Amino acid sequence: MKRASRIAFILIVLIVGVIAAGVAVLKSMDFNAYREVIAGEVRKAIGRDLAIAGNLDLEVSFTPKLTVEGVTLANASWGTRPQMAKLGRLSAEVDLWPLLSGEARVTRLTLSGLDILLEADGQGRKNWQFAATTAAAGPKEPLAEGGGKLPIVPVVKEIVVEKATVAYRDAAGAGYRAALDDLKASTAGANAPIDIQARGRVGDAPFALDGRIGSIADLLGGTGPYPVKAMVKAFATDLSVDGAVVLSAPVPDVDVAVAVKAANLSATAREAAAAAPGLSATTVPAIPLDLTGRLHSAARGYVVDGLKVALGTSDLAGRVAIATTAVPGIEAELTAKRIDVAGLTAAMPPAGKTPPPATTGAPARLFPTDPLPAAALRGVTVKAALRADRVTLPGGLDLVQAALDIRLEKGVLRVEPLRASLADGTIEGAVTMDAGGQPVAIDARLDGKGVVAAKLLAGLGVADLLQGGPTDVTVRLKGRGASVAHIMAGLNGEATVRVGEGRIRNKALDIAGADVVMQLANALNPMAAKEDYTALSCAAVRFQVKDGVAKADKGIAAETDKVNLVGSGAVDLKTEELDFAFKPEAREGLGINLGGALAGLVRVRGTLAKPSVGLDDAGAAKTAVSIGAALATGGLSVLGEALVKKSSQDPHPCRTALGETPPPAGAAPAAQAKPAEAAPAKPDSGIGQGAKDALEGVGKALKGLFGGGK
Numbered sequence: 001m002k003r004a005s006r007i008a009f010i011l012i013v014l015i016v017g018v019i020a021a022g023v024a025v026l027k028s029m030d031f032n033a034y035r036e037v038i039a040g041e042v043r044k045a046i047g048r049d050l051a052i053a054g055n056l057d058l059e060v061s062f063t064p065k066l067t068v069e070g071v072t073l074a075n076a077s078w079g080t081r082p083q084m085a086k087l088g089r090l091s092a093e094v095d096l097w098p099l100l101s102g103e104a105r106v107t108r109l110t111l112s113g114l115d116i117l118l119e120a121d122g123q124g125r126k127n128w129q130f131a132a133t134t135a136a137a138g139p140k141e142p143l144a145e146g147g148g149k150l151p152i153v154p155v156v157k158e159i160v161v162e163k164a165t166v167a168y169r170d171a172a173g174a175g176y177r178a179a180l181d182d183l184k185a186s187t188a189g190a191n192a193p194i195d196i197q198a199r200g201r202v203g204d205a206p207f208a209l210d211g212r213i214g215s216i217a218d219l220l221g222g223t224g225p226y227p228v229k230a231m232v233k234a235f236a237t238d239l240s241v242d243g244a245v246v247l248s249a250p251v252p253d254v255d256v257a258v259a260v261k262a263a264n265l266s267a268t269a270r271e272a273a274a275a276a277p278g279l280s281a282t283t284v285p286a287i288p289l290d291l292t293g294r295l296h297s298a299a300r301g302y303v304v305d306g307l308k309v310a311l312g313t314s315d316l317a318g319r320v321a322i323a324t325t326a327v328p329g330i331e332a333e334l335t336a337k338r339i340d341v342a343g344l345t346a347a348m349p350p351a352g353k354t355p356p357p358a359t360t361g362a363p364a365r366l367f368p369t370d371p372l373p374a375a376a377l378r379g380v381t382v383k384a385a386l387r388a389d390r391v392t393l394p395g396g397l398d399l400v401q402a403a404l405d406i407r408l409e410k411g412v413l414r415v416e417p418l419r420a421s422l423a424d425g426t427i428e429g430a431v432t433m434d435a436g437g438q439p440v441a442i443d444a445r446l447d448g449k450g451v452v453a454a455k456l457l458a459g460l461g462v463a464d465l466l467q468g469g470p471t472d473v474t475v476r477l478k479g480r481g482a483s484v485a486h487i488m489a490g491l492n493g494e495a496t497v498r499v500g501e502g503r504i505r506n507k508a509l510d511i512a513g514a515d516v517v518m519q520l521a522n523a524l525n526p527m528a529a530k531e532d533y534t535a536l537s538c539a540a541v542r543f544q545v546k547d548g549v550a551k552a553d554k555g556i557a558a559e560t561d562k563v564n565l566v567g568s569g570a571v572d573l574k575t576e577e578l579d580f581a582f583k584p585e586a587r588e589g590l591g592i593n594l595g596g597a598l599a600g601l602v603r604v605r606g607t608l609a610k611p612s613v614g615l616d617d618a619g620a621a622k623t624a625v626s627i628g629a630a631l632a633t634g635g636l637s638v639l640g641e642a643l644v645k646k647s648s649q650d651p652h653p654c655r656t657a658l659g660e661t662p663p664p665a666g667a668a669p670a671a672q673a674k675p676a677e678a679a680p681a682k683p684d685s686g687i688g689q690g691a692k693d694a695l696e697g698v699g700k701a702l703k704g705l706f707g708g709g710k
Helices: 002-028 031-046 097-101 216-221 265-275 341-346 374-378 453-459 484-489 516-524 618-622 636-645 653-658 689-706
Strands: 050-052 056-059 065-074 083-095 103-119 153-156 158-169 175-187 194-202 205-213 226-234 237-246 253-262 289-297 301-311 314-323 329-336 381-392 398-409 412-422 425-434 440-452 466-468 470-481 492-499 502-505 533-546 549-560 563-572 577-586 601-607 611-616
Touching: 031 050, 153 175, 205 265, 216 226, 237 289, 253 265, 341 381, 412 440, 425 470, 440 453, 453 466, 453 470, 466 533, 470 484, 492 653, 533 653, 549 577, 549 653, 563 653
Parallel strands: 103 153, 103 158, 329 381
Antiparallel strands: 050 065, 056 065, 065 083, 083 103, 158 175, 175 194, 194 205, 205 226, 226 237, 237 253, 253 289, 289 301, 301 314, 314 329, 381 398, 398 412, 412 425, 425 440, 440 470, 466 502, 470 492, 492 533, 502 533, 533 549, 549 563, 563 577, 577 601, 601 611
């Protein structure tokens, strides 16, 4: 027994002596001599120079600590600065005992003052693509929990990064910059998950990350799903992901649940613009966003299933697939209980102050001249279907049970069907935009059936003006051009509106005293002061459009129980000038005298963006200048003169306006009385504010439709 104890004592002394000798040797070594050796190995591996300007020091103990200072990695030869990466200080604490079980354990790895620049040039080169690499390693073997041979596994229990920056610069010189104030990643072992916390800024916008990912063994094995769970707070938005990725796939396979919440998208846009100045012109509505869904890989790209979006008072649900093929594509099937376009528009932030436009004498324009995105349409494919229970348009008008299908392929965009219920009626249409060639070709069709005009006006905020008035609409238009303005300048087709029986509330028309509108209303019903309503038998509008000129030759009409109204006119869509004349005619046998101001014409002139209403006598109508070269002969001046000179009453102006065959002659009343002598013209300055507001409202609505005037 004593002998065994003596042998054990001798062995311990020998081990301690060997360790002491080893420590003495290590302490006597100058590790700075190995800087060139380390640099040479890095050069062989990646083809870049590594420089260690500071000390390379080792503190020897049972948990030795290696410290390196002043490390730089050379940039690509074409880079904008000599170094791709700079590191102020690196320290690593190593636990020796786990080496006996085949594990290299770094207790703590600390990096301070890390500065990385990522950049690309105009030739497609990237500075993180290295010229030389080591020979490709053989197939990776999964790390077994027990049994089998385990390699020495590098395990870093804790990584701490202090004051790091990562910058990116593209070929055009634009860039982004992220700063890490602190980052900590920790794990209990090779097979334990890794917890990560980080705080920093992207540009001037702060961010915070808290998450948990798979183990080091899972990462190095790389054959199965790698778990990922994280919560990111950035740009006034919360983003969470929870799922897994397969890193061994050529393109990482993804299967994660995603949730995005933002209290105010406008604030999100502002913070994003602080990080990426290129987004400074982006404006989004000041409304909350709540989005959830599951993102996973598919054969040609990625799919979001179970998508649910709450955007202010709007909602969407369904599925979206994104193809990452040579020609990117989107497929979507979406449903909505409500899409509140009015709410989205109202929540848009006010436009910034802009200097007033220079005075050039040119009239304001309605149709934008911006080029249509023909190239963009040719570079993507789309197949989307949207079904919405209710769509609320600006002004409060509701579309019910709306259906919209979109197809885009090889530059040809088709929207069909475009269908909804509107004001107790239905609308259905189709639009084709062919951007496959030059210029872009447009073909549009719209049919409305049984739309009640009274409910339509009420939905637009004009209440108590009309009762009834079932309306049918037919639109057939074609055009070609590089912009909306160019297309309108060469438009061809026809547009027709037919309104059935209704009642006009007389008091609702008394919006501006005895102005043009009230004079016209009194002409339509001279008993308006004593009666609550004027009975409307019908109203009709028919435009024939050729080469950008929309003409109505007696194509505007209304029939009431006492007076008929006939109108003619035209709009030159190229110049946006308009000129219309309206003539009231008393129905036979009622003893109504339409003398005075309305012995002439009610005139609507100006432009689509700025129309005006006034009274004009026969003489002014005769000398009116026609609009556009297409109206040089037989234009509006001739049409207006014909209205004034007309000696016999049209018993069925609505049918005439619509180009329909009138009923048998027996149904027509006798010829009207001779019109009274024309009264002097009344200048536009006498126009009631109500009439101006109504016309300006129409102009604003059209501007919203076409994207604003230029």
